[in-house]
Structures are given as structure tokens and as C-alpha cells.
Amino acid sequence: MSDIxxxxxxQEVAAQQGMTVLEAARGAGIEIPTLCHHEKLxxxxxxxxxxxxxxxxxxxxxxxxCVYLAADGLVVRTRSEKIDRIRRTILELLMAHAPDAFExxxxxxxxxxxxDRFEKEPMFCIHCGLCVRYCAEVKQKSAVGFIDRGIRKExxxxxxxxxxxxEPCKECFxxxxxxYLQAAxxxxxxxxxxxxxxx
Amino acid sequence: xxxxxxxxxxxxxxAEPSSLIQVLLExxxxxxxxxxxxxxxxxxxxQVPLARIQHIATFYKAFSLVPKGRHxxxxxxxxxxxxxxxxxILDTVQELTGIQxxxxxxxxxxxxxxxxxxxxxxxxxxxxxDGETHGKMTTAGIEDVLKSYE
Ligand code: SF4
Ligand code: FES
Ligand code: FES
Numbered sequence: 001m002s003d004i005x006x007x008x009x010x011q012e013v014a015a016q017q018g019m020t021v022l023e024a025a026r027g028a029g030i031e032i033p034t035l036c037h038h039e040k041l042x043x044x045x046x047x048x049x050x051x052x053x054x055x056x057x058x059x060x061x062x063x064x065x066c067v068y069l070a071a072d073g074l075v076v077r078t079r080s081e082k083i084d085r086i087r088r089t090i091l092e093l094l095m096a097h098a099p100d101a102f103e104x105x106x107x108x109x110x111x112x113x114x115x116d117r118f119e120k121e122p123m124f125c126i127h128c129g130l131c132v133r134y135c136a137e138v139k140q141k142s143a144v145g146f147i148d149r150g151i152r153k154e155x156x157x158x159x160x161x162x163x164x165x166x167e168p169c170k171e172c173f174x175x176x177x178x179x180y181l182q183a184a185x186x187x188x189x190x191x192x193x194x195x196x197x198x199x
Numbered sequence: 200x201x202x203x204x205x206x207x208x209x210x211x212x213x214a215e216p217s218s219l220i221q222v223l224l225e226x227x228x229x230x231x232x233x234x235x236x237x238x239x240x241x242x243x244x245x246q247v248p249l250a251r252i253q254h255i256a257t258f259y260k261a262f263s264l265v266p267k268g269r270h271x272x273x274x275x276x277x278x279x280x281x282x283x284x285x286x287x288i289l290d291t292v293q294e295l296t297g298i299q300x301x302x303x304x305x306x307x308x309x310x311x312x313x314x315x316x317x318x319x320x321x322x323x324x325x326x327x328x329d330g331e332t333h334g335k336m337t338t339a340g341i342e343d344v345l346k347s348y349e
Contacts, residue, residue, distance in 0.1 A: 145251060149257075
């Protein structure tokens, strides 16, 4: 593990080989907003909110800091007009799905995102995958997964596994940025118990 | 579907987790849909979590988690067929079979689906059944075509 040095927002930052730009920044106390990132989970790169600008041989490009590896001599900017604009649009799009999510509202305020810019399509889940990945990677239970794709993609518990594993765990609940997960879980459980009564 | 047959298919792929989609495709082709017991068996033998299998099985349109009819009707709703009256064709098929797109009748005879351009616009409006193309359809001709399927 060799040490590398990079520059983030004009500040010299030391990091280790294999660290992502996000990890290097956070290690130095520089905050980058994230929605789908979790320390215990494999990098996912789903929400794109953690986007930053890097300088690479004189050219700037946009990269997703939670998956992009820090490298020696890298120059990173975590805020700029362009970055803010992208984050604002991402937040506005997400708020079309989950307009009342506290975490999104907090970020929206910081980036001046308008809650009602896009037509509402409430589905509450913003597909960050935290619940799904946490259950698979940390708990190794895979009681919850995604189904379908595109605009119909949603989370779904496997009732047989959920009935066995979820009650004492529920560790994914606080991870959800929109609190949708709880609702889905309760729903599945009520469905399962009503199915039991009928069957 | 017989669970022993599911096992056979799984064994053919040496229970390799990376063969998941192949296994699913083969069961889909033989059985027309993927029953829950088959998915559970695959999960167990391939060591792939059920949630993951469910994600893949719902992601691709080639898979169905509900029974499909013996014959699959595809009505083309593409632009060329649309201007030549595809909507009327669809309405008539719905009336005759009693099912809507995405549904299967109770006898498991027909499943109905709409598609966007089958690539033979000159034949529009087009209805395809089990891969066989019925071109220049008229509402009056539909009943005879459907009758030819058992
Ligand atoms: S339910 Fe919540 S945690 Fe799970 S994927 Fe959706 S937004 Fe993320
Ligand atoms: S936190 Fe990096 S893409 Fe979501
Ligand atoms: S639009 Fe129907 S075949 Fe092209």
C-alpha cells in the first residue's frame, strides 16, 4: 500500500492506493454529497450525486467519486458551477419520485433544486439500492431485491425469506433515503399474513 | 413442470451460477413460463439468491413468471400498422379472445401482447402468432386465423 498525494479543492490530501476519490476526500474532511454510497458496501455508482471534476493531462472531466480511484497527482474539484448544476438536476429528477424525502429536501436546499421542476411520478423508491445491497452483501440474506426495470423497477421482498429474517434485523430501514422501505416491508408482511389466513 | 426436468437442465449446465440465464431460458422455452418452485430449485442448486433470480426474471421480457398460453399473439402497433388500422385489429382480437395485452386466457390457449414494428411494414397491419406472420389483416379475417390454432 503505497501512499499517494492528490489535490482536492486546492488542498493537499494524502491517500492510499486503492482508495476512491470520495474516500480520500472524506478522509481529509472534505464533504461530497452521496445517496447510494455506504462504507460497508461495494461501490455502486447509482445515483451520480457524488460527481466531481478532475483534471487529467490538462483536460477536465467529470467522474463519479465513489467509484473513481484516487491517483497520485490527481487534481479534483468537488464544487463548481457545472457540478452544482448537475447535482441540482439529479435532485430535481429524484424529487419527481420522492418529493417529500427529508434527505432530498436537505440537499435540494443546498443546491437550489426545485421540488416541482418535473412532473410528479411518486414511487418513493429512488433505486439507490442500499437496502438490496446491504441485505445481500452485509447480511448475506437477500431478503429484498429489485424487480422489473426502467420506470417500473421497484424493490420486492421475498416473503419466505423476509418472514424468517427481517423481524429481528431491520438494519436496512435507517439506510433508506426516502423511508419507502419500511412501507414496502410492512406491506409485504401484511400480504404474507393475509395469505396465511386465507390459505 | 416436473422438478426432475428442472434438475436435468441445471445439471446440464453443471450448476454454474454464471449459467443462470441459460437455465432460465431453457425452462422458459420448454414450459412457457417460470414457476416459483423451479426458481427456488435453481436458487438452491446454483447458489444464487432468489432475489437476484427474481430481478433477472422480471428484467427481461423473454421470461414470464405467470403461465403463458400455448399460442402467443403479437399485434404490431408500429407506425405503419397503426395508420393501417392496428387499433381495430387489436380491438377485435381482444373481443374474440376476451383478453387484454399482457394477459392469458383461462384455457391457457392464447397470450396477447402488443409490439412496435415487426419489421415488415409493407404487410401491415400485421398480427404474428407463434412467430408466424399474418399480414394485411382485416377485422373480418381474424376469427378464421384464430380458429386455425388449437
Ligand atoms: S427502498 Fe429506499 S433504500 Fe431501498 S433502493 Fe429504494 S430508496 Fe434505496
Ligand atoms: S454516491 Fe456515488 S453514485 Fe451515488
Ligand atoms: S409497423 Fe408493423 S411491421 Fe412495421
